[in-house]
Amino acid sequence: MAIAGFLTLSLLIAVLPASQMQKTAPLPDQMAFTEMEQEGLRLYIAEGCVACHTQQVRSIEMDNVWGGRPSMPSDYYFSKQRLDVWRQSPSLLGSERTGPDLTNIGKRQPVKDWHLMHLYNPRSVVKESIMPSYPWLFEEKATDKVTPEDVVVPVGSPFFNKPNKKIVATTQALQLVAYLQSMKQVEMPGSSPAFIPQNKKEELSTTASDPNQALLPDGAKLYANVCAACHQANGEGIQGAFPSLVGSPIVTDPSPEMMVKVILMGYDARSEFAQMPPFADQLSNEEIAAIANHERTSWGNNASTLSAEDVKKIRDMVNQQNP
Amino acid sequence: MKRNYLFTTALLLLPTFALKAQNETMDAPNWLSSPGVIGTIVLIVIVLVVAIIILMAKLSSLIGNYHHQQIVKKDLAFNEDLIKLDDNEIDEILAKRKAALAYKLIGNELGSDVAATDDKGLLREISHETNNPFFDEKKKTTLGFDTPAPLRKIVLWYVGASVFWLVFGTLIGQYLGMKFIWPELDSVSWLSFGRLRPVHTNTVFWGWASLSMIGLGYFVIARTSNTIIYSYKYAWHAWVLINLSVFLGNICLMTGINNGGGEYREYIWPVMALFAIGLIITFRNFYKTVAQRKISEIYISNWFILASLAWTIILSIIAYIPSYQNGLGETIIQGYYMHQGVGMWFMTFTLGLIYYYLPSALNKPIYSYSLGVLAFWTQMLFYTLIGTHHFVFSPLPWWLQTVAIVFSAGMFIPVVSGTTNFLMTMKGSWSHISKSYVLPFFLVGVIYYFVGSTQGSFQAFRFTNYIWHFTDFNVAHSHMTMYGIISFILWACIYTLLPKLTGKEPPQIFVGAHFWMAFIGLFAYTISLMAGGTLRGLSWLEGNAFIDSVILMQPYWVWRAVGGSLMFLSHLIFAYNFYYMAKKEPVVKPLKSKQLETITA
Numbered sequence: 047m048a049i050a051g052f053l054t055l056s057l058l059i060a061v062l063p064a065s066q067m068q069k070t071a072p073l074p075d076q077m078a079f080t081e082m083e084q085e086g087l088r089l090y091i092a093e094g095c096v097a098c099h100t101q102q103v104r105s106i107e108m109d110n111v112w113g114g115r116p117s118m119p120s121d122y123y124f125s126k127q128r129l130d131v132w133r134q135s136p137s138l139l140g141s142e143r144t145g146p147d148l149t150n151i152g153k154r155q156p157v158k159d160w161h162l163m164h165l166y167n168p169r170s171v172v173k174e175s176i177m178p179s180y181p182w183l184f185e186e187k188a189t190d191k192v193t194p195e196d197v198v199v200p201v202g203s204p205f206f207n208k209p210n211k212k213i214v215a216t217t218q219a220l221q222l223v224a225y226l227q228s229m230k231q232v233e234m235p236g237s238s239p240a241f242i243p244q245n246k247k248e249e250l251s252t253t254a255s256d257p258n259q260a261l262l263p264d265g266a267k268l269y270a271n272v273c274a275a276c277h278q279a280n281g282e283g284i285q286g287a288f289p290s291l292v293g294s295p296i297v298t299d300p301s302p303e304m305m306v307k308v309i310l311m312g313y314d315a316r317s318e319f320a321q322m323p324p325f326a327d328q329l330s331n332e333e334i335a336a337i338a339n340h341e342r343t344s345w346g347n348n349a350s351t352l353s354a355e356d357v358k359k360i361r362d363m364v365n366q367q368n369p
Numbered sequence: 370m371k372r373n374y375l376f377t378t379a380l381l382l383l384p385t386f387a388l389k390a391q392n393e394t395m396d397a398p399n400w401l402s403s404p405g406v407i408g409t410i411v412l413i414v415i416v417l418v419v420a421i422i423i424l425m426a427k428l429s430s431l432i433g434n435y436h437h438q439q440i441v442k443k444d445l446a447f448n449e450d451l452i453k454l455d456d457n458e459i460d461e462i463l464a465k466r467k468a469a470l471a472y473k474l475i476g477n478e479l480g481s482d483v484a485a486t487d488d489k490g491l492l493r494e495i496s497h498e499t500n501n502p503f504f505d506e507k508k509k510t511t512l513g514f515d516t517p518a519p520l521r522k523i524v525l526w527y528v529g530a531s532v533f534w535l536v537f538g539t540l541i542g543q544y545l546g547m548k549f550i551w552p553e554l555d556s557v558s559w560l561s562f563g564r565l566r567p568v569h570t571n572t573v574f575w576g577w578a579s580l581s582m583i584g585l586g587y588f589v590i591a592r593t594s595n596t597i598i599y600s601y602k603y604a605w606h607a608w609v610l611i612n613l614s615v616f617l618g619n620i621c622l623m624t625g626i627n628n629g630g631g632e633y634r635e636y637i638w639p640v641m642a643l644f645a646i647g648l649i650i651t652f653r654n655f656y657k658t659v660a661q662r663k664i665s666e667i668y669i670s671n672w673f674i675l676a677s678l679a680w681t682i683i684l685s686i687i688a689y690i691p692s693y694q695n696g697l698g699e700t701i702i703q704g705y706y707m708h709q710g711v712g713m714w715f716m717t718f719t720l721g722l723i724y725y726y727l728p729s730a731l732n733k734p735i736y737s738y739s740l741g742v743l744a745f746w747t748q749m750l751f752y753t754l755i756g757t758h759h760f761v762f763s764p765l766p767w768w769l770q771t772v773a774i775v776f777s778a779g780m781f782i783p784v785v786s787g788t789t790n791f792l793m794t795m796k797g798s799w800s801h802i803s804k805s806y807v808l809p810f811f812l813v814g815v816i817y818y819f820v821g822s823t824q825g826s827f828q829a830f831r832f833t834n835y836i837w838h839f840t841d842f843n844v845a846h847s848h849m850t851m852y853g854i855i856s857f858i859l860w861a862c863i864y865t866l867l868p869k870l871t872g873k874e875p876p877q878i879f880v881g882a883h884f885w886m887a888f889i890g891l892f893a894y895t896i897s898l899m900a901g902g903t904l905r906g907l908s909w910l911e912g913n914a915f916i917d918s919v920i921l922m923q924p925y926w927v928w929r930a931v932g933g934s935l936m937f938l939s940h941l942i943f944a945y946n947f948y949y950m951a952k953k954e955p956v957v958k959p960l961k962s963k964q965l966e967t968i969t970a
Contacts, residue, residue, distance in 0.1 A: 048676045048749060052713070053683055055753040060705035061687060063769055064698035092625035094563025100839060104762035108835075108910050117764045119697045126696045129629060132638070134691055135699040137631030141759060143839035146915045169552070174920050176549055182558040242762075244910065270914030 072123035075232045079124055079225075086225025087125060089218055091136045093180070100140035100147045101125075103231070107244040111271060112147035113231045115238035121149075121231070145177055152230040153328065159287060159320035160276055161223040162199045162215050170205040171284065172275060183219035186211045200286045200320070262332055262354065265340030272329070273337065276320075281345040289319050297341050298349045305341075306352075306360045309334055311368075326364070331357040400907065405833030412820040412827075413896070419816045420888065423802060423809050427881075430803035514869045519601045520591055521870050523608075525951050527584025528863060530612055532947045534576025535856075539937045541569040546933040549926040559623045567627060567635035568619050573851070574633060574710070575644060576615040581859045582718045583607070583651055586674050588866060589725040590655050593670055594662030603654040610647035614640050631703045633710050638689045645685050652678040669741045673721025676745070680713040697765060704765075704773075705756035712752035715855050720744070720787060723811070726862040727794055730807045736793035740786045747783040751776045758829035761838065777829035780822060788819040806880040810861035813888060817853030824849065836910065841922065841929075842902030845895040852891055852936070860887075860943065867950040875946035883942045890935030893928055901925025 079087065090096075103113035126135045155161065160171060166184050168175035184199065189210050192198060197215040206213055215223075270279065276288040283290040291297045296304050312324035325334070331354040338357070342349040400406060454462075548554050548562050558564070591598050598604065618636035621627065627635040634641065655678065659671050688706040728735045735741065757765055757773035792815065801808040825846055827833055837843070860883070868874040901922050908918040 048672075048745075049679045049683070052676075052680050052749055052753060055750070056683065056687055056705070056709075059754050059769075059772070060702055060756065061693060063766060064693040064701040067696050067698040067701060068693060070696050091627065091630050093561065094566060094627070094630060096630035097563050097566045102760075102763050104838075105764075106762050106835060108912070109762075111912065111915075119764050121764070122696050126699055128691055128695060133627070134629045134631070134638075134689070135694050135696070136629040137699060137703050139700050139703075139760065139763060141632065141839070141843060142841075144841075172916060174916055176552045176919060178548070178552055178561045178563070179556050180558075180561070181556045267912065267914065270917070274914065274916075 067119060070119040070123060073120045073232045074235055076120065076123060079228065082221050082224040083228045084225075085218075086221040086223070086228075087136065088129065089222045090225055091129070091133075096137055096140050098140075098142055098144035098177070100143050101138045101149050101229070102140070103147065103149050105239065105242055107241045109147070110241055113150045115231065115234060116241060117149060117231075118234075118239070148226070148229055150229065150231045152227045154272075155275060156227060156323040157276065157320050158223055158227065159200060161226055162197070162219060163201055163284075163287060165219055165222065166199055166201055166213060167205045170202055171287075173278075180219070183216055183222065184213050185216055187214045188212075202284055202286065262336040262339070265336035265338075266344075268329075268333055268337050269340045272325070273341075276322075281341065281347075286318065287320050289316070291341050292345045292347065298347050300350060302338060302342070302350075302352045302356060303360055305338055306334060306357055307364060309338065310361060310364055326361070331355075331361060400832075400836055403830075403832045405827035405830040406836075408827040409824050409833070409899075412824050413899070416816060416820055416892065419812065420892070423812065426799075426802040433803075514592075516588075516870055517597055520587065520598055523598070523601065523604045524584050524588050524866070524870060527580050527587070527604075527608060528867070528947065529951060530608065531577050531579075531581035531584065532944050534572050534580065534615060536940050536944050538569055538572030538577055539933075539940050541565055541572065543930075543933050543937045545569055546926070546930040550923070550930060558625070564623050564625060567632075568622050570633060571618055571622070571635060572615060574715075575611065575618070575636075578715055578851070578855050578859065580608075580611060581863070582715070582722065583611075585722050585726070585859070585862045585866060586655065586718065588870075589670050589674065589722065590658050593668035593725060594659050594664065596658060596661055596663050599654050599657035599661065603650050607647040607650040607654070610643045610650070614643035614647065617643070629699070631699070632707050634688055634703075634706060641685060641689060645682060648678055648682050648685075652682060668725070669735070669738060669745070670721040670725040672742075672745055673717050673724065676749070677714055677717035677721065680709070680717065680749075684709045684713055700760060700763070700765060701757065701769065704759045707759065708756040709753065711850065712748070712755075715851065716752075717748060719855050719858050720748075722862050723791060723815070723858055726865045727791060727811055730811065730861070730865040731794065731798045731801065733794070733798070736790050736796075740790040744783045744786045744790070747779070747786070751779040751783060755780065755829070758834075761829070761831060761834040774829050774831065777826045780826050784819060784822040784826075788815060791815045791818075805864075806877065806884050807861055807864050809884055810857050810864060813884075814854055814857035814861055817849060817857060821846070821850040821853050836906035837902055838906075840902035840905045841898040841925070842906070845898035845902060848891065848898075849895050852887075853895075857887070863947070867947070871950050873950050873952075875949040879942055879946050879949075883939045883946060886935045886939035886942070890932045890937075890939060893932030894936065895932075897925045897928035897932065901929075 101117075103109045103115070103117045105116035109116070122138065125138055128135050162184075164171050164177075165180045167179045167181075168177040169179075186208065187196065189212055192212050192214065196212075197220060199213040199215055201213050277283050277291050278288070281291040296308065299305065308322060309329070310324060310326040313322040329337070334357045335352055335354045339351040341347065342351060544554075544560075545562060545565055552562075587598060587604060614636065618640040621637060621640060622635055626637060628637045628641075629635075636644075652675070655671075655675055659667060659675065684706060688702055694702055724735055724741060754776040755773045757769040758777050761770050761774070763770075791811070795808065795812065795815075798808070802812070828837055828842070828846060864880060901924075904921055904925075905918045908921055909915075
């Protein structure tokens, strides 16, 4: 009787709803994995990344930072298929956020070099990180043996300092990064479900004396969330990978046009640095203005501030040039 | 009657609290006044109070010892006074003494022809029974059980293997805790955090707790059925299979082969199949033993133990069948599995053990049989339905989440009835706290049963989930339950049973060191992670940069590692205690230590 009761309840609460979930279909814009990405997902599971990283944007406002909309069953259509005969569908949703949520990491952090440096040693890009390093996904190669096909990782001297040697990413590292880059929330056709809002104190800095700063969100916080991973909290970037913003001619230019353009469209004109991704889709005019003002007035920079209106003008101009 | 009414109202109200904020906004600034948070704080205070009570009891027995020593000192002083006496005084005393010794009874002092009367009314409560009921039994119940040698061997080997896995598993846990402070501790792929974490959890689950439970269960099954085990061979087969599965599973995990990362089912199915076969064999063996019992009733312990085995077999089969596990189907099963693994296997089995070992340790019957039956059925009904509370606000169906939260609140019923039953059984035997460490282990386990389970229910509420989910608070909760409840109860049972099996009791000071280090360690561990987890959740709510919440956690992770170290050290002491109880023949050493004791005393 106890066995029958347990079996019935189990079927009702677990097996039945789980079976119903099998009917979920992917969203129209959702793409299947490439072979590289699929292999990357296997590595992600093998290394136990799910122990610290979630992949779910919950339907509450605080999770808005991890994605534009709450996650839904369709999002997992391709990622949660049975791996092989020996292994089940990967348990990606996770239960711990010791590290950040990765639902949208491909959009939040699209730069390949950053991911490779971060995997080789997380502390080479995020000083306070407690993530493990994955040196076994890389190999040291004598500089004269490096072929053009090799992906050399620009690791800074505090973390790798052997003359005549370079760090080269293995195929596995490239697969894992390909998987990370593929993680992008797909737009929903029509209206997407909303977040449950949160009662918060008003966050706009209405007290600021500068009229441009008034009614803008907190630029320092946004900078820390969006930009600091590459350009670092102190704005100095990382030599050989990410340029410094301190005293940068683009950042301190009296006309903010070039700077805002770089933020909107990305930048890849200088070969000694990694590529900067575009942020036009991710950041609003207010947010870009707040970030730009933070960068233009911090770390000894002393340039004029701008308003959301200024950003809007530049955005419109950019849109006209590249329809 | 009125209290009953209040109790019911409270139970009915709880789900209402839990469901608040279903569609409203989340009121973050007032997080401290949320019922779940207040409830948790109250629960922590309960643990503290119990700790203080145990400490007081121990202190008062210490003071008692001190008094005794004072008396001994006084005697010595008296002896010295005697030596200082001068000859005249001694002669006088001697003469008196000689006279006294020379005195002889005539023979008729007590007898006379007068009838006996009690003029002053001094004699009361005269009894003619030989078993004088006015005397409290004061002796320690270290009676040896007459146990068949094969059974004794099985129990010792099961518990012995579990002790090994406990030390190994918590060594890994300790190492992982240090990695939070020094992430560059090593850069060996086999030892990286993601691969080792499941090694820690699976080892303490399937290695330590499971083997220990089954070993202790064998004794209960045989003893309460008043018969011998159906097949000793089966027991050995299961022992090999389970150990093999933990060993192979850990090797697989460290080489990067896992089942998909779902917690507690990281072992791939061929490895877990060994474990499942071990369980099936054990179930058959237990079932057959109970079937050939020599008494009519099936003792309540056996209900719990047999059910937990049967449920867990079903559970692992459901968890590993692939056909409904693509997409979020896997997530539903994961929630169901990880909660049932804890609730149906560890909790149910351990409850079965308490129902035998607690009364056995106190030498009296369990308080209420019917409360036990109520706890049994509600355990099955409520526990089964609450798995999805690990995925509140996730893309899983909202109704599943709601059902899980409501029944999480319903868990109060089995928890309260179980706790009441155990505490009422202990009532009247509190003096055992100062006499041995068995009752303190039980008491802490039972209190954590109440506190840990109730706190878990609170944590399932939508609002508390809002602050605490994904933070280190979860880790605190799982240690509160798997360690505070399961491990403490298992230790209590081991310290109850093994001395009776082998006739050897480890020195109280080592048992005490084990108890206090494990308890203080656990307290430091949980409190630091709960405090840090709460602050971390609030930091996320504020919308601060994620790395800020990592920096914020640093000191709390240090305290966690300190607590963890204490816990690990206590396991080393426990391993020694086990060795002391289990080693074959007390040859020379114990004799020596006894002589020493008499000399120093």
